[in-house]
Amino acid sequence: MKSWGLVLLLLAGMHARAEKTLVYCSEASPSTFNPQMGEDGPTFNASSQMLYNRLVEFEDGGTKTVPGLAEKWDISKDGKTYTFHLRKNATFHTTETFKPTRPMNADDVLFSFNRALKKDHPYHKVNGGHFVFFTGMEMDTMIKDIQKVDDYTVKFVLNQPAAPFIANLAMSFAVVLSKEYADQLTKNKTPEKIDIEPVGTGPFVLKRYVKDNSIRYDANPTYWAGRAKLDKVVFAITPDPNVRFQKLKAGECNLIAEPAPQDLKGISGNTKLKLMSQPGANVGYLAMNVQKPPFNKLEVRQAIAYALNRDNYLNVVYQSTATSARNPIPPTVWANNPDTKDYDYNPEKAKELLKKAGFANGFDTEIWTLPVSRPYNPNGKKMGELMQADLAKVGIRVTLVTYDWPTYLSKARNGEHQMIQIGWTTDNGDPDNFMGTLLSCAAVQGGSNLARWCNKDYDKIITRAKTVSDMRERSSQYFKAQELFKAQAPWVTLAHATVFRGMTQNVEGYKISPLGTEDFYPIDMK
Amino acid sequence: MKSWRKLFDNKASVVCLVFLSFWVLLALLAPVLPLHSPIEVFDGQQMKAPVWAGGEARFPLGTDDLGRDMLSRLANGSRISLGFGFLSVVVSVLIGGTLGVTAGFFGGFWDRFVLRMVDVLMALPSLLLAIVVVAILGPSLWNALWAVTLVSLPGFIRISRAAVLAEREKDYVQASRAFGAGRLRQMVLVILPNCTAPMIVQASLGFSDGILNMAALGFLGLGAQAPTPEWGAMLSDSKAYIESAPWLVTWPGLCILSVVLAFNLLGDGLRDAFDPKI
């Protein structure tokens, strides 16, 4: 019996050694394989860096922009025209159904951006036509026109100068798709396949996807930057963080997303595993819907801020691995104001404020708790129960509500909630990506301002901060905005979480991105 | 009365009765016992081990992942499991009994209709049916109760109907009919008391099914909602800590198992006492 086991083990070992396969235990199924239409981490991780490239890329593990499909670019004096010079050696994937006849060129760039930009583009409406980030980053109002100069030169003309344009182009959504593939699909009358059976220029080729189970990739043998050191990458979709940890220990995964705080010690204490960490550029918060009474009253919002024992959440939910959040902007991003006046834990004061607002006997309300573990909040339900207990002490009776993740997000975007746990990891490292994206009046319409808080003074400050180019001036504007925000208390800021990754010892060359994206290209396995 | 004596002669049944009385007392007295509140969060006291494993005397059975006293949560959980188990049995006896007795007594179309309903209810596995009901009504403790009750109805209907059919043809019923007893009078005064034995057996088993199903719904997140200390929900919250705090998983499960086991044993004892045929 024993020798049998040994033989089997050997067989299994040989199987694994013949090829370098990385198994990544991810949190959720992607909603699409086209990052242009994605809006959540699991979707971007499964497609953006794996299958595609952008004109500009963020450096590995950093926020600096480096050349991608564009070898270099020039910016006109007035800051309105960007000319990109494309590399000539980038080829698209060869798949079972598609064989490219030419390298990536200007036509592909035009096709990809016009698909999102132009409402009458033949592929605009295919698979829904929601280009969440493209619109969210205001690329549609930023870009006036895109022109092909020659096969390897593309010109972007903007309506007005925009400092974040290059950084936006490096974001997950700004990928380049194959026009040749699209033409073939049009001919076959199966345009919807463009986002389901993806073809990109990236380091890996999609082999097979089984929903809620696994995604398999092979290395792209003709990748322009050189074939990846890994032969295969498998995403094993494992929503339960504890199960991810168990699988890591059992060797079923080599790398796991978002380990649960209570399992961190188990990873760092295991000689076969290693733990990596990095302060995250994120913020977890509780947003109060100011369009719904009683949260329209400032005193009520402040009372809630005083009533929540946030230090306890840091201990219990984050197991002391996060720092207390004072501002929306984390300290890892510039323009974080360290002197903002914070609310301390003070139930007495909270009761006083409630009385002043006319709620001496409290009120009934709901808190929506995160249904999944996110980098900024590993356990929404647990935090919800703590909040429930804290608020009960000041007379506020809370029901905890939750939905599955996509439903949760879209209901929240419609403003159906009262109080909601949510958070944010920056996509481009700019303060506006917190202060504007999450709190501006425009974002109430867009749906990403979940407090639905619109303050004209605040809006004026952040608009100015976005358009000036002097860093010091921008910084001082954001300092002012943060103070105003904190006094108005549309959110209770909770935590800036440290990002952790657990992996087996043989995984080498992996870097945690501060922007929350995963890149497996640099990884090697010993 | 001979049956009851027989029951008390059965050692296992007596042990079960004593054990269950203890739980019932605990459930009734939980609010007045010197316990912490089951939902009070003790800051900085998360996942404390039970007292014999190095914990503090304040929390004899340890604390959960949020820092709530396990002893108090388990004791208060018994209120929910036993209380809702009891409610489910009472409602099932009332509704199921009425349907079964009337079906058996009147026969005909009504009988066939009731039997069809039973067939339909039994065509789905109990937990799935309960899940469907919760899906329609929305997850909550009370909706879980309705679901669990609906699921347990077929058993009660069939047992009471069978008992009525068996009694109906017996001499004393025929006799009372000969003396001109009205139908309703017959049903209530003559047949019903003689159907109680099988109903009591079924009720005891219904208790254990009800408690198991409520716990299962709680475990799936479709029953009791936070912060209610329901045993099944407590289990599902603690599954992430099987490694770091095994007692969180151990206690609620032992509570469920012991109570369900006691009701099943008692059910066996009752059956032996009332119905020596089996």
Add this chain to the structure above:
Amino acid sequence: MGRVLIKRLLNAVPTLFGVSLVAFLMIRLIPGDPVLLMLGERGGSPELVTEMRHNLGLDLPLYSQYFQFMGRALRGDLGESIISKRPVWNEFADRFPATVELSAAALLWSVLLGIPMGVIAAVKRRRWPDHLLMSASLIGYSMPIFWWGLILIMFFSVRLGLTPVSGRISALYDVEPWTGFYLIDVWRRGLGFAGFWETLRHMFLPALVLGTIPVAAIARMTRSSLLEVLREDYVRTAKAKGLSFYRIVFVHALKNALLPVVTVIGLMLGTLLTGAVLTETLFSWPGVGRWLVASVQARDYPVLQGGVLLLSVMIVLVNIAVDIYYIYLNPRLRGAL
């Protein structure tokens, strides 16, 4: 035989009608407008609401809605999942083999263990093996299996590191779905013994958990059925003839005693499916049970409707099959029909 079959099938028609009515009314019993509830978050333009209403047939009178629903269901069209946008039937077919494979494994070990347990208990009636085995089976019968699963994980996986905690096979093995039964499919891509062994290792704990209640039920049933048979005349005659006790038990009595046990095993399908809901959730087993629980949480009503209908039809049909098999095996009943 054919007549019996037809009679039973006809008998099942009203039940199936009732079941389909329940599944049909499900969506209509939800408090609030089901279409708005389904769209809810996505908002949905008025045209979309009208379109969905039409697709679900909600703009017709109730009776024609029912006929439309049944007409489609009979053609295998159970609608589309709201979440995945795929036909409910395909989603079901993807997951069903996983559930069948797990249930079959659970049933297999529970028969292999339960019947000997029952026989030993009956043979050693009122002696310690009887007490021990029957206590064990009563505990098994009373077990909250979701807890039992956690305890087994704690022991086998966490403490001893012997068995995996979730899924059907390690993601390292690229199993191409063919029959859907991994124990078969692993051979197809040359994953061979290693893959087969991996599959078995993954199946071990879930099957153990899922089989717990069936083992207990089978053991109890075998014991009481065997005891009953041992009391019957022909056994007494055999005894009087001086045959040895064990010869009587194994050659004569057991064969007859197992008849009702077969029925119990057949009717265990419902128990297995109930158990599968919990076991699959606990072990992230990608089967039908976990799928249905997830669709309650996601409020995916077409999936629930279709899943409930398919499973209940299946159970009704299996019950008929068990009935007929029972009659076929039992000569006394065969005469009666």
